[in-house]
Amino acid sequence: MTNELPEIGSPARTKAILNRYRLVAKKSLGQNFLSDLNILRNIVAAGDVNDHDNVIEIGPGIGALTEQIAKRAHKVVAFEIDENLLPVLDETLMDYKNVKIINEDILKANLPAVVADEFEADRPLKLVANLPYYITTPILMGVLQSTVRFEAIVVMMQAEVAERLVAEPGTKAYGSLSVIMQYRAHVEIAFNVPRTAFIPQPNVDSAIIRLTPREVLPVNPYEDKALFSFVKGCFAHRRKSLWNNLQGIFGKQPEVRERIETVLNQTGISRQLRPERLTLLNFIELTNAFHNEGLM
Missing domain, CATH: 3.40.50.150 (Vaccinia Virus protein VP39)
Structure with a gap:
């Protein structure tokens, strides 16, 4: 002392x-x-x-x-x-x-x-x-x-x-x-x-x-801010399905809906899932896929 x-x-x-x-x-x-x-x-x-x-x-x-x-x-x-x-x-x-x-x-x-x-x-x-x-x-x-x-x-x-x-x-x-x-x-x-x-x-x-400090991830988002914005958008309406939240983020136009469907098919993630079922790596994968599809 x-x-x-x-x-x-x-x-x-x-x-x-x-x-x-x-x-x-x-x-x-x-x-x-x-x-x-x-x-x-x-x-x-x-x-x-x-x-x-x-x-x-x-x-x-x-x-x-x-x-x-x-x-x-x-x-x-x-x-x-x-x-x-x-x-x-x-x-x-x-x-x-x-x-x-x-x-x-x-x-x-x-x-x-x-x-x-x-x-x-x-x-x-x-x-x-x-x-x-x-x-x-x-x-x-x-x-x-x-x-x-x-x-x-x-x-x-x-x-x-x-x-x-x-x-x-x-x-x-x-x-x-x-x-x-x-x-x-x-x-x-x-x-x-x-x-x-x-x-x-x-x-x-x-x-x-x-x-x-966390371990190195097997995949990284193309941009941190884009990942954060996307994640927040997916949780905007917790009781709604991922599909409904994605339309809230990107829009409901037929052409946009088709591109959302393409990304979900590519990643093998069900449109019926609720956002809280997705892992961190799922969110990163989706962020990059939507970016590659020209939606982000």
Whole structure:
């Protein structure tokens, strides 16, 4: 320990910090303060963070997770959008010289530039964060679509969203988010977090998701954006068949319908299937086939 105070994430220290600074969790920023040291340590362990790693954190709050990362990592750079939390973090993390706080919205930040400025290129880079629930998906998609390469991404999110990310074809939770996220990375739920671990308690339970680089696919889409747009279009009406959704994407003109039929025959995919029955590779195959047919 760098001082004799309890760790930031302990319930007593969390409450003391909140009272001292008269902090109230801002619903507009999705703030809930995690106050369970075992869970905080397990989050860092899920990322296998060690003293060779550089780590990006998003939304450090009062520094509870930041402290646990800093104890194990080489360096931590945390993005905090709430200016009111900057003096709090200056105090709570003052003994950790390997931490830098950046007062910026991660969705607007130039992440590749920050990584180049703050970290050595020869060290593994990881992202570990308790994400604001209301912008979990935009943050994850932004990170995964950037040129920055993470060895691991370990983030807390709403349990329901986590289930969608890891859902398999044919299940109720499987949808466009499942396909797109699984195209970008290997996704798994590390463990679940009860709502009672937070101050104040949110209305939902949470889960820790771990994303790691996925294996090379046997076939790739001709363009990522085209794949994402196509997948979203296929799930536009979940209760409708693939055939009906494809007409919604491309049109119902006789000539277009004939070309859709040609592609389905070529790929051997039944027009009667519902979109949630298709695998990631099915979606990639269809994207490329429709492109070759001149529909995309």
